[in-house]
Amino acid sequence: xxxxxxxxxxxxxxxxxxxxxxxxxxxxxxxxxxxxxxxxxxxxxxxxxxxxxxxxxxxxxxxxxxxxxxxxxxxxxxxxxxxxxxxxxxxxxxxxxxxxxxxxxxxxxxxxxxxxxxxxxxxxxxxxxxxxxxxxxxxxxxxxxxxxxxxxxxxxxxxxxxxxxxxxxxxxxxxxxxxxxxxxxxxxxxxxxxxxxxxxxxxxxxxxxxxxxxxxxxxxxxxxxxxxxxx
Amino acid sequence: xxxxxxxxxxxxxxxxxxxxxxxxxxxxxxxxxxxxxxxxxxxxxxxxxxxxxxxxxxxxxxxxxxxxxxxxxxxxxxxxxxxxxxxxxxxxxxxxxxxxxxxxxxxxxxxxxxxxxxxxxxxxxxxxxxxxxxxxxxxxxxxxxxxxxxxxxxxxxxxxxxxxxxxxxxxxxxxxxxxxxxxxxxxxxxxxxxxxxxxxxxxxxxxxxxxxxxxxxxxxxxxxxxxxxxxxxxxxxxxxxxxxxxxxxxxxxxxxxxxxxxxxxxxxxxxxxxxxxxxxxxxxxxxxxxxxxxxxxxxxxxxxxxxxxxxxxxxxxxxxxxxxxxx
Ligand SMILES: Nc1ncnc2c1ncn2[C@@H]1O[C@H](COP(=O)(O)OP(=O)(O)O)[C@@H](O)[C@H]1O
Ligand SMILES: [Mg+2]
Numbered sequence: 001x002x003x004x005x006x007x008x009x010x011x012x013x014x015x016x017x018x019x020x021x022x023x024x025x026x027x028x029x030x031x032x033x034x035x036x037x038x039x040x041x042x043x044x045x046x047x048x049x050x051x052x053x054x055x056x057x058x059x060x061x062x063x064x065x066x067x068x069x070x071x072x073x074x075x076x077x078x079x080x081x082x083x084x085x086x087x088x089x090x091x092x093x094x095x096x097x098x099x100x101x102x103x104x105x106x107x108x109x110x111x112x113x114x115x116x117x118x119x120x121x122x123x124x125x126x127x128x129x130x131x132x133x134x135x136x137x138x139x140x141x142x143x144x145x146x147x148x149x150x151x152x153x154x155x156x157x158x159x160x161x162x163x164x165x166x167x168x169x170x171x172x173x174x175x176x177x178x179x180x181x182x183x184x185x186x187x188x189x190x191x192x193x194x195x196x197x198x199x200x201x202x203x204x205x206x207x208x209x210x211x212x213x214x215x216x217x218x219x220x221x222x223x224x225x226x227x228x229x230x231x
Numbered sequence: 232x233x234x235x236x237x238x239x240x241x242x243x244x245x246x247x248x249x250x251x252x253x254x255x256x257x258x259x260x261x262x263x264x265x266x267x268x269x270x271x272x273x274x275x276x277x278x279x280x281x282x283x284x285x286x287x288x289x290x291x292x293x294x295x296x297x298x299x300x301x302x303x304x305x306x307x308x309x310x311x312x313x314x315x316x317x318x319x320x321x322x323x324x325x326x327x328x329x330x331x332x333x334x335x336x337x338x339x340x341x342x343x344x345x346x347x348x349x350x351x352x353x354x355x356x357x358x359x360x361x362x363x364x365x366x367x368x369x370x371x372x373x374x375x376x377x378x379x380x381x382x383x384x385x386x387x388x389x390x391x392x393x394x395x396x397x398x399x400x401x402x403x404x405x406x407x408x409x410x411x412x413x414x415x416x417x418x419x420x421x422x423x424x425x426x427x428x429x430x431x432x433x434x435x436x437x438x439x440x441x442x443x444x445x446x447x448x449x450x451x452x453x454x455x456x457x458x459x460x461x462x463x464x465x466x467x468x469x470x471x472x473x474x475x476x477x478x479x480x481x482x483x484x485x486x487x488x489x490x491x492x493x494x495x496x497x498x499x500x501x502x503x504x505x506x507x508x509x510x511x512x513x514x515x516x517x518x519x520x521x522x523x524x525x526x527x528x529x530x531x532x533x534x535x536x537x538x539x540x541x542x543x544x545x546x547x548x549x550x551x552x553x554x555x556x557x558x
Contacts, residue, residue, distance in 0.1 A: 053303070131301055132405030132464075136419035136471060137395035146418060150409045 007189070007198040016189040023185030024206070030103050030181070031168040035114075037107025038167075039160075042114025045069065047144050049115075050122050065115065072112035078173045080105050085177040102174040110167050117159050121152035154225050161218030165211050172207075182206055251310075252277050252475050252506055253298055257323050258307035260293050260530075267293050269530040271307075275475070275508060280501050282517040282538075283510045285527035286553060291510045294527065295477050298508070299397045300390050311393050312474065315386035319379050322362045327379075329354070333361060333370045395423065398468030398476040402484050404460040406452040406467070412439070413448045416467045431470065438466040442496060458489030462496055475506040482513060514557060518542060526550045 001009070010016045045065040051058050072080070085101050125148050133143035153160070175184040183203060190199040253275040260268035267290050275281055283291050296302040297309060300316055308323055309316040321327040328334050337357045342348060348356075361367060367375070407415050416438070417431035426434065439445045442462045452460055461481055468476060478497065482490040494516055501507060501520045511517065517524055517538055524541040526534040526549075534547045542558075545551045 126403075126405075128401060128403050128405040129407060132401065132407065133419075135299060135301065135394055135397075135399040135401075135405075136468070137391045137393075137423060138419055139391050142422055146422065147407050147409065154409070 003195055003198050006193055006195045007202070010189050010192050014192070016185070016192075019180065019185040019188060020182060023180050023182035026099060026174070026179055027168070027171050027182045027210075030099070030106050030171045030174060030179075031164065033103045034106030034110050034167055034171075035160075035164050037104070038110025038114040038163075039118075041107065041111025042116075042118045043149060045111065045115035046118035046122055047141075047149075049119060051140070069112045069115055072109050077105070077109050077170055078176055080109060081174065081177050098174075098177045098179045102171075102177060102179045106167060106171065110163060113163055114160070117156050117163060118149075118152060121156035121159075122148055124155045125151045157218060157222055157225065161214060164218075165214055168210060168214065169207060251275065252312060253508075254308075254310040255294075255298070256308045256310075257320060258294070258297060258309070259305045260290070260297060260302060261305045267530055268297070268304075271527075271530070271532055273525065273532060273535070275506065277474075277506055278504055278522075280507045280509070280520050280522045281525060282521035282523075283508065283525045283527055284512075284514075284517065284553070285525075285533075289528045290530045291527050292479050295399075295479050295508060295510055298477060299394050299399055301399075311388075311397065313386075314388035314393060315383060316388070316390060316393060319382045321367050321379065322365075325358055328358050328361055328367070331361070331367055331371050331375060333366050334358070337361070337366075395419075395425075395471050396474045398471060398473035400461070400464050400468060400476065400478045400481050402480040404452075404457075404464045404484075406455075406460055406464055408452055411449050411451055412444070412455075412463055415452065415463065416470050419467075420470050425471070434470060435466075438469055439463075442466055456489060457485045458492045461485065461489075461493045465493075465496055465500075469500075475508065476500065478507065478509040478511065480510050480512070482511065512557065514542075526553070528553070 011020070045068065048058060048061045048065055051062075054062065081102060084105050085098060089096060089101065122144075129147055129151065130143055133147045134140070138146070171181055172183040174181050175187070186199045186203040186206075190196045251274045255274070256272050258268050258271040259266070271290075271294055273281075283294065285291050293302055297304050298311075300309070304317050306320055306322070307317065308320045319327070321331075334357055337360060338353055341353050341357060345353075406412075407418065410418060413432060413435055416435040417426075417428065420426040420431045420434075421428050436445060436448065439448055442465075444459060444462060447455060447459065447463070452463070455463065465476075465481075481497070482493050485493065490513070494513060497507070497509070497516070498520055507520075509516070509521075521538045524536060524538050525532050526541075526545075526547065528547075528549050534541065534545065534550045542554065545554055
């Protein structure tokens with residue numbers, strides 16, 4: 001049997017494709033939800049840090065934000081996964097499915113990166129936008145949500161797209177905490193009959209396709225947002 | 232000496248038995264070490280059209296922006312419709328100073344040191360000393376701070392509520408780029424639950440009709456000309472039904488051919504009785520519309536008069552110089 005035939009057999013006959021579909025789903029869910037959580041956390045941290053006149057509480061919050069970013073940017077994602085899954089959660093005597101742990105850790109991790117991206121996005125919005133809103137009597141948080149953050153997100157769509165791509169590729173390490181993602185799925189196909197060439201090449205093609213798709217979507221989103229400016 | 236409680240001796244409401252909308256007392260503003268405003272006091276009556284003139288960098292924008300607290304005053308008080316927007320500034324109230332322990336101590340010291348001094352003279356000296364050296368902050372304890380807070384609370388109103396009643400128009404329009412014209416106009420009244428979406432849209436369309444821009448309701452600001460943007464910005468403020476409108480050089484960023492349409496709208500607002508405070512370089516507008524003109528230079532009001540006297544008989548040398556340049 002050729003390498004390709006071996007792969008075909010384990011992929012179709014022995015239903016390897018089921019694992020791959022399952023894994024693909026996990027990879028996408030972790031990346032998408034992770035980014036979603038990351039945007040929420042990142043936006044909150046960025047907003048707290050950007051408050052013009054800080055008082056006691058917002059000062060403390062801002063320091064917590066700094067600490068958070070320091071921790072999550074200062075350690076590898078694999079280490080964070082291992083710590084949460086094998087150390088923190090057992091210490092707290094909670095059992096959570098590894099898939100959920102992975103999603104949350106990726107969300108927390110990307111929150112740290114998105115907070116920096118979001119901060120530059122917010123700073124790129126003209127201060128007059130906030131003043132215009134505050135002068136109408138809209139409180140700071142409402143002004144941020146309705147006026148500033150939508151414009152900030154628009155400004156950072158390309159950077160956010162890159163963050164998503166990084167996130168998508170980084171999810172390949174979730175098998176460290178026993179999540180069946182797409183990498184893991186191909187690993188088991190390869191390990192099943194000690195034939196590595198085809199499964200790993202196909203795996204690379206999967207990631208390439210996903211990343212290309214995301215790149216395309218970001219480009220389309222950018223173009224649409226530009227058009228809404230000129231409507 | 233004076234042992235009355237602070238509340239009894241200060242009649243904070245006194246200036247508001249008449250029809251002053253905005254009262255600015257002893258306003259100072261520092262940006263870091265730069266002293267921009269150095270003691271500005273004025274009152275704006277209902278229906279007045281106050282035009283603020285002066286050379287660039289004199290502090291005109293800063294005064295306007297202090298009125299709705301876009302800038303926080305360093306010292307001084309801002310009042311709006313009987314509500315205090317800033318903390319109580321103790322140095323503006325002799326009664327508060329006289330109640331302070333520091334005052335009592337200094338007063339008895341100065342009297343024993345110089346028995347010939349009359350009570351009034353001693354009082355004046357001590358008050359000046361305390362003001363000049365900012366002694367209250369230094370020497371008065373927690374009690375005093377609590378007292379000030381209590382006073383503040385009594386007259387305080389959330390700034391967001393106050394701002395709903397103070398419209399502001401900026402040099403660079405500050406229309407929200409992420410919203411259509413209609414979205415710009417309805418955002419605040421709907422979000423603040425003053426109107427339902429339908430009511431707000433109806434009102435917005437009426438206002439747009441008034442400024443002949445109904446056809447622009449659904450476009451984004453980036454497609455509008457400067458004059459259109461500024462007219463939209465003005466009617467966006469009007470959506471809140473403000474009691475006073477502040478204009479900070481509303482025509483300075485416009486191409487000359489668009490200045491007229493904005494000034495016309497402002498004039499029609501003036502005719503409808505709107506209270507207005509306008510920083511501008513449009514002398515024609517000042518002469519025609521103003522009920523009072525202020526000349527702001529080097530952080531203080533150098534001259535203040537009705538437009539006729541202001542332009543025909545300027546007294547301050549800096550104002551004479553300024554007018555000779557702009558007229
Ligand atoms: N946010 C700020 N930070 C530092 N300096 C400022 C700020 N705003 C204004 N200034 C300074 O205060 C002075 C008065 O400014 P402004 O009130 O804008 O004057 P005007 O409107 O009369 O031209 C200027 O010297 C300006 O540089
Ligand atoms: Mg100015």
